[in-house]
Amino acid sequence: DAKTTQPPSMDCAEGRAANLPCNHSTISGNEYVYWYRQIHSQGPQYIIHGLKNNETNEMASLIITEDRKSSTLILPHATLRDTAVYYCIVRPYTNAGKSTFGDGTTLTVKP
């Protein structure tokens, strides 16, 4: 499975958009990009996923570059409760791949 690279930490002002980047330059054609987040010591929570088109749901937007080598998770109006570790992973379409979570990006939303 493709590896991902994320910055270790980012800050964002409350109410502003948080843009979290992820590099996955070795992604293959059958691999999806998934984003999860982990608040405090809870179990990770699914946010969004995509293959090549941009995606949006009630939590976030996902922008994937045309060459699929990188993506950006956008939280449009960050709140203090969005402070968490955000993980970008890639995994194949077929069931039960050995997806690697990596160390993620610690996002701190400040008042």
Place this chain on the structure above:
Amino acid sequence: NAGVTQTPKFQVLKTGQSMTLQCAQDMNHNSMYWYRQDPGMGLRLIYYSASEGTTDKGEVPNGYNVSRLNKREFSLRLESAAPSQTSVYFCASSEARRATVQETQYFGPGTRLLVL
């Protein structure tokens, strides 16, 4: 629906002791996973089960065994615990049907294990 449940929530073991971590899901998911998370680090896959009756090694399987007891339950066993196995263990499940793209994993609350 309870989602993914894990027992126990917290456990202290002495080096060499054995224990089994239990995980159950009520979402009729096909695939189940065990991860460990060390302080300040991301999740590392220990074992996974693509479907009932099958198990496969992940990144860090040494020192662990698993059993997919039935579709609902996936247990993780430490035969002889070591201090290096002190970690938070998360169980997850996913639907994983070939006809869909639904590979979202749903995680349990975790089991915090301390090995002295």
